[in-house]
Amino acid sequence: MGWEQVIGQARAVETLRRALEGERVAHAYLFxxxxxxxxxxxxxxxxxxxxCQQRGPGGTDPCGTCPACHKAERMLHPxxxxxxxxxxxxxxxxxxxxxxRLGENPYAEIDYRRRPTLDDPTKTSTKxxxxxVDRVREITRDLRYRxxxxxxxxxxxxxxxxxxxxxANAFLKGLEEPGEQTVVVLTASRPDRLLxxxxxxxxxxxxDVLPPxxxxxxxxEREGIEADRAALLARMADGSYTRALTLADSEELARQxxxxxxxxxxxxxxxxxxxxxxxxxxxxxxxxxxxxxxHLMLGWVRDLLLARHAGAEAxxxxxxxxxxxxxxxxxxxxxxxDAMVSLVEHALDLxxxxxxxxxxxxxxxxxxxxxxHGQERRRLFAPLAEPMPV
Ligand SMILES: [Zn+2]
Numbered sequence: 001m002g003w004e005q006v007i008g009q010a011r012a013v014e015t016l017r018r019a020l021e022g023e024r025v026a027h028a029y030l031f032x033x034x035x036x037x038x039x040x041x042x043x044x045x046x047x048x049x050x051x052c053q054q055r056g057p058g059g060t061d062p063c064g065t066c067p068a069c070h071k072a073e074r075m076l077h078p079x080x081x082x083x084x085x086x087x088x089x090x091x092x093x094x095x096x097x098x099x100x101r102l103g104e105n106p107y108a109e110i111d112y113r114r115r116p117t118l119d120d121p122t123k124t125s126t127k128x129x130x131x132x133v134d135r136v137r138e139i140t141r142d143l144r145y146r147x148x149x150x151x152x153x154x155x156x157x158x159x160x161x162x163x164x165x166x167x168a169n170a171f172l173k174g175l176e177e178p179g180e181q182t183v184v185v186l187t188a189s190r191p192d193r194l195l196x197x198x199x200x201x202x203x204x205x206x207x208d209v210l211p212p213x214x215x216x217x218x219x220x221e222r223e224g225i226e227a228d229r230a231a232l233l234a235r236m237a238d239g240s241y242t243r244a245l246t247l248a249d250s251e252e253l254a255r256q257x258x259x260x261x262x263x264x265x266x267x268x269x270x271x272x273x274x275x276x277x278x279x280x281x282x283x284x285x286x287x288x289x290x291x292x293x294x295h296l297m298l299g300w301v302r303d304l305l306l307a308r309h310a311g312a313e314a315x316x317x318x319x320x321x322x323x324x325x326x327x328x329x330x331x332x333x334x335x336x337x338d339a340m341v342s343l344v345e346h347a348l349d350l351x352x353x354x355x356x357x358x359x360x361x362x363x364x365x366x367x368x369x370x371x372x373h374g375q376e377r378r379r380l381f382a383p384l385a386e387p388m389p390v
Contacts, residue, residue, distance in 0.1 A: 001073045002062045003045045005106055007241055008214045009038050012205045016046050017060040025050065026203040028175060028184045030160075032191040033207030035114075036242025039187040041106035042207070043156045047080045048072035050183060051150040068150055075103040079150035081142055083135075085162035086112050087127040094118065105222075107241045111159065114246075114288040124286040129162065136167040140174020143182050152181045160186035161193040168195045175201055190352075209239025219244060228319075235317040238295045246292075257318075260297045267365040268372050275365055283357045290357060294348045301344055304329055305337040334374035342378040343367045350380065 006013055012031070019025045025046075031039040045062075049055060052062035052069050062069050071077040082099060090112065097118055098110040109115045116125030131139075139155065147153045163171060172195060175184070186202060188194060216234035218241060219225040225233070225248060236253070237244035247253040259282065266275040282290055299317040306314040307322075308329045316322060329335075347364045351357060363380045370377055 001045065001106075002048055002064055002069075003060075006038050006042050006045055007107075007218045008210045009042060009207055012042055012207055013045075015205060016042070016049075020046075020049055020055075020060045021058050023057070025183060027182060028202045029186065030191060030194070030199065030202035030204045031185060031187045031207055032204060033189065034209055034240060035111075035189050036107065036109075036237075036240030036244075037207050037210050038107070038241065039207050040102075040156070040158055043185040043187065044072070044080075044082075044102075044106050046183075046185065047077075047154045047156065050152050050154060051077055051079060073103065075099045077150060078148040079153050081139075081153075081155045082158070083131070083139055083156065084111065084158045085129040085131050086135075087116075087125075087129050088132070089127075090129075105245070107245060109242050109246050111288075113286070114292075116286075124284060124289055126286060131157070131160070131163045131167050131171075133164075133167040133170050136163065136170040136174070140171060143174055143184065144177070144179050146179060147181055152183050153179055155182070155184045156187070157184070158187045159189070160198075161188040161190045163194075168198065172197055172201075210241055211239075212237075215239075215241050215244050219248065223248065232317075232319055235319070236296060236299050238299065243292065243295070256293055256296050259293050260300055261324075263293075263297065263361075263365070264300070264368065267368045270369055275362075279358055279361045279365075282361055287351060287354075287357070290351055291348060294344060294351065298341065298344045298348065300325075301337065301340045304335070305341060308337060332372055336371045336374060336376045339371045339376045339378050340368060343371060343380060346378075346380045 003013055003017065016025075031043060033039060048062040048069055049060070051072055053066040054063040055061070062072070068077060072080055075082070082102070084098070086095060101108045101110055101118070110118070112127075112129035116127065117123040139157070143153060143155055145153060175198065186194075186198075191199065191204075212234040215237055216230045219230035219233060220227055223245070233244045233247050233253070236247055247256070259278070262274075262278055263282070266278055282293060285293065303314070303316045303318050303325045306316060307325045316325060318325060343364060347360050350360045360380065367377055367380055
């Protein structure tokens with residue numbers, strides 16, 4: 001494990017290694033960037049490096065062999081505390097099972113919103129998973145202890161943007177008086193949701209989406225996935241290694257792609273009964289599930305665009321569906337593909353901002369149909385500010 005477990009993110013890793021080298025590790029960091037790109041894996045590597053008993057002054061890398069390194073790798077180090085937003089009724093066993101999975105693969109999907117039931121990726125839930133105020137008080141109390149056996153008391157709060165106002169305020173209080181030997185790492189995909197007063201206390205490190213080549217190589221080397229399939233998954237994952245792992249469950253990928261194609265078909269033919277059923281199915285996936293489908297939809301529309309402009313040379317996301325993609329492009333010469341990309345991106349943004357999902361999908365289908373027939377409309381509608389387009 002250690003730093004080599006981190007895929008890409010050279011800039012963030014280099015910053016942290018330099019901080020270790022100069023003994024200038026900050027007391028609080030915010031790792032921000034999209035889901036599944038390695039914020040958590042990087043934080044775990046930092047934790048291991050900080051606790052390693054053989055790193056020595058000025059050292060940047062954990063040794064990987066001392067007892068502290070072994071404990072860190074198995075998520076058993078008493079001074080490395082990891083927290084995630086969880087539903088009120090989450091059982092201790094279930095939380096422990098999630099951390100065990102994290103020990104096996106730091107990129108594993110363990111989030112309660114995207115994976116409410118650990119062993120069944122198809123199960124969805126509408127239960128809230130946040131840091132409630134009692135939990136935050138427990139966390140900040142943990143932060144005040146001296147390390148039990150290591151060098152620092154390390155706390156990782158994943159998805160720290162999932163706090164409500166009172167828990168954020170409680171956290172802020174805790175952050176004001178941390179122990180001397182404390183290092184806190186917050187991860188967030190939406191740092192704008194954090195209180196400015198929390199942001200100002202953290203050193204910020206940005207994490208970027210991963211290039212498909214990096215995802216592909218990791219899928220082959222780490223997961224033993226065969227090269228062609230890895231190439232396909234990597235391009236569909238839209239920059240997230242965790243999403244690639246989820247899609248690697250073949251049934252899940254097939255199911256999601258079927259939904260995407262069905263949605264385009266229903267939108268095109270304006271078969272309202274079919275469309276209604278599909279929308280019910282899609283909204284039933286929950287916000288994160290729906291975002292997953294919309295990401296795939298985006299990949300599909302970008303492919304149409306590529307196929308139109310680059311023809312047979314195009315490096316498609318859906319490499320195994322070249323015939324279908326090319327067929328679509330040939331059969332719909334008037335389709336406004338640029339506009340379709342913008343529409344799906346807009347839908348993703350609206351879902352991200354908690355707009356009514358049924359409404360978003362209904363209007364998306366309508367706008368996609370118009371775009372497929374040659375109308376160049378790029379915005380769905382503006383439930384947040386602007387008036388409805390005529
Ligand atoms: Zn070590």
